[in-house]
Each structure stands twice: as structure tokens, then as C-alpha cells.
Amino acid sequence: MNILKAILMGVVQGLTEFLPVSSSGHLGLVKGLFGIDNGSILxxxxxxxxxxxxxxxxxxxDVIKIVIEFLGMCRDVFLNIAAFGKSLSGGRSPEYVRVIRSPYRKFVLMLIISTVPTGIIGIFMKDIVEYTSSNLLVTGICLICTGLILALSDFLPEGDKKLKESGYIDAFAIGTAQxxxxxxxxxxxxxxxxxxxLCGFDRKFAAKYSFIMSIPAVLGALILELFDIGSESITASDVGCYFVGMLFAAVIGFFALRLIMNLVVSRYFKYFAFYCGAIGIISVIVFFVKK
Structure with missing residues (x-):
């Protein structure tokens, strides 16, 4: 690991994690085009x-409210379990606490529902993703598909669903897409x-839900990846490089996320569609030229 590679990977991660151009695809392209090995899992x-x-x-x-409401939901679930247990021993009808009683508790449940199909699909596709992560042909085809998906978005009718109007089936569908x-x-x-x-969400809420929904999914994926680290050795210089890479990823990611929230509302996805399509075609060409 060297400082230039750390900065490059941090910049690419920060920009492409939130802009609709595929962070995994661009990281794979950077590794493939510049001959960078897969490097450290950590x-x-x-x-x-x-x-x-x-x-x-x-x-x-939103994150603070979600965490507070999630803890409150856990407490209420345990209270209901305790009430059910007492009813079995005492013979009285249990008095249950309503668990989903606020908009943010509904938000929490939607996030949980979205995470379920994401996790199941992610586990089954893990080997496929690892095998194709540095394959320019697969990456190129998927980037072209991303371009087509983004081109579709600007032609969709304006949705009006916010948190109150959204449903759990919507959450499951979006989690499947993830x-x-x-x-x-x-x-x-x-x-x-x-x-x-496509589920009819308001554009701003669609973007907010997409990014907040990624938190449990990414955390779960990272926990699974921790088991693959094994006895990976880290030098003192690596620590400095890791810190610099993280700093660039966090700072650039912050501004990229603020930017994309405005772009979604303004219907500017078509420009990213052209970009993804062009990069995808180039990737496919490079794959066959290098072959």
C-alpha cells in the first residue's frame, strides 16, 4: 500500500459510492486499468x-431518530413478550403495547424489511460478485445497464409518496433491487x-430512503468481510495510508451525497446515464483488446 493508491481509492470510493455510477464498477475499472491488485480487505x-x-x-x-425509535421498538417487543408470558401463568388477558406507533418506527420497520431481501440475495451472489469484481466485460455490461436504468428515471412520472404514504411492499421491492x-x-x-x-416515491424521499437503507446493508456486508481478513499483516506505513484514504473517502463522499440529493430532484440523471453507457462500452472494448 502506498499513499497515492490510498488517495486514488479514497477519491473513487467517495465520489462513486453516492453518484449513480457504481462504486464497485469504478473500483474494478481502476484496478483493471492501472494494474492495481485487490489489496487489503481491511x-x-x-x-x-x-x-x-x-x-x-x-x-x-434522521439517523439519530431511527436509532432511538429502534431501541424503543426493541423495548416494546420485550414488554409484549413479558406480558404474554404473564398471561400464560396468570390466566389474564395480556395488555400489549403498540410497537409501530410513530412515523419513524414505520421507517425502522421498512428498513428492516428492505434489508432482508438484500441480505438473502447478497449471500447467494457473494461468490459471483467476487469472481466478476475485476472482470471488465461484466463490469462494462452492468454499467451499460446502469445507464439504461438512469435514463428511465428522468421519464418517470412525479411520485408523491413520502414516509406516511409508503408501504412495506415498497420497502421489500427496493431492498430486492439493492x-x-x-x-x-x-x-x-x-x-x-x-x-x-417506480414505487411512486417522492424524488427527495426516494433518494433519502436509498441512502439510509444502505447503512444496515453495508454494515452487514462489512461484518461478513471481517471473517475474510484472517491474519492480514499491517505495517506502520499502512496505518497512515488507510487513514488518508478514509479521510478522502469521507470528505468527498459528504459533498457527493449533498450534490446527488439536489440532482435527483432536478432530473439530471440522464447525464450520468450517458456517462455510464460510454464507460461501459469502453470497458467492453478494453476487455476484448486486452484479451
Missing amino acids: FDILLHLATLVAICLVFYK GVATLPGLSRSGTTIVAAL
Whole structure:
């Protein structure tokens, strides 16, 4: 690991994690075009943690409310279980507490529902994703698909669903889209935002839901990746490089996320569609030229 590689990977991660151009696809392209090996699993994990920090900073009010309501829901579930247990021993009808009694508790349940299909699909596709992560042909085809998906988004009718009007089936559908978007070259943010728009979500809420929904999914994926680290050795210079890479990923990711929130509302996805299509075609050409 060297400082220039750390900065390059941090910049690419920070920009492409939130812009609808596929971070995995661009990281794969950078590695393939510049001959960079897959490197440290730990460094990849730290880069993703850095962009998670960016999400938490941009949506800190929502994240704090979600955490508080999630803990409250856990408490109420345990209270209901205790009430049920007492009813069995005492013979009295249990008095249950209503668990979903506020908009943010509904938000929490929607996030949980979205995470389920994401996790199931992600587990089954793990080997496929790892095998194709540095394959320019697969990445190129998926980038072209991302371009087509983004082009569709600007032609969709204006939705009006916000948190109150959205449903749990919507959450499941968007979570399924997130699971499929683990393929290198498919933009997670682009795919899930378009899925939310197809469900009739308001554009701003579609973007917010997409990014907040990524927090549990990415955390779960990172926990699984921790088991693959094994006895990876880290030098003193690596620590400095990791820190610099994380810093670039977090700072650039913060501004990229603020930018994309405005672009979604302004219907500017078509420009990213052209970009993804062009990069995808170039990737396919490079694959056959190098072959």
C-alpha cells in the first residue's frame, strides 16, 4: 500500500459510492486499468465505513431518530413478550403495547424489511460478485445497464409518496433491487432510487430512503468481510495510508451525497446515464483488446 493508491481509492470510493455510477464498477475499472491488485480487505472495509460516516453526517437528524425509535421498538417487543408470558401463568388477558406507533418506527420497520431481501440475495451472489469484481466485460455490461436504468428515471412520472404514504411492499421491492445491485457495474444508489421512483416515491424521499437503507446493508456486508481478513499483516506505513484514504473517502463522499440529493430532484440523471453507457462500452472494448 502506498499513499497515492490510498488517495486514488479514497477519491473513487467517495465520489462513486453516492453518484449513480457504481462504486464497485469504478473500483474494478481502476484496478483493471492501472494494474492495481485487490489489496487489503481491511482497507476496502475502512473505505466503506468512511462513506457510511458521510451518510450519517448528511442525515444525522434522521439517523439519530431511527436509532432511538429502534431501541424503543426493541423495548416494546420485550414488554409484549413479558406480558404474554404473564398471561400464560396468570390466566389474564395480556395488555400489549403498540410497537409501530410513530412515523419513524414505520421507517425502522421498512428498513428492516428492505434489508432482508438484500441480505438473502447478497449471500447467494457473494461468490459471483467476487469472481466478476475485476472482470471488465461484466463490469462494462452492468454499467451499460446502469445507464439504461438512469435514463428511465428522468421519464418517470412525479411520485408523491413520502414516509406516511409508503408501504412495506415498497420497502421489500427496493431492498430486492439493492440486493441485485451488488453486481459490479450496477449502481446501488441509481438502482434503488429508480426502484423507489417506480414505487411512486417522492424524488427527495426516494433518494433519502436509498441512502439510509444502505447503512444496515453495508454494515452487514462489512461484518461478513471481517471473517475474510484472517491474519492480514499491517505495517506502520499502512496505518497512515488507510487513514488518508478514509479521510478522502469521507470528505468527498459528504459533498457527493449533498450534490446527488439536489440532482435527483432536478432530473439530471440522464447525464450520468450517458456517462455510464460510454464507460461501459469502453470497458467492453478494453476487455476484448486486452484479451
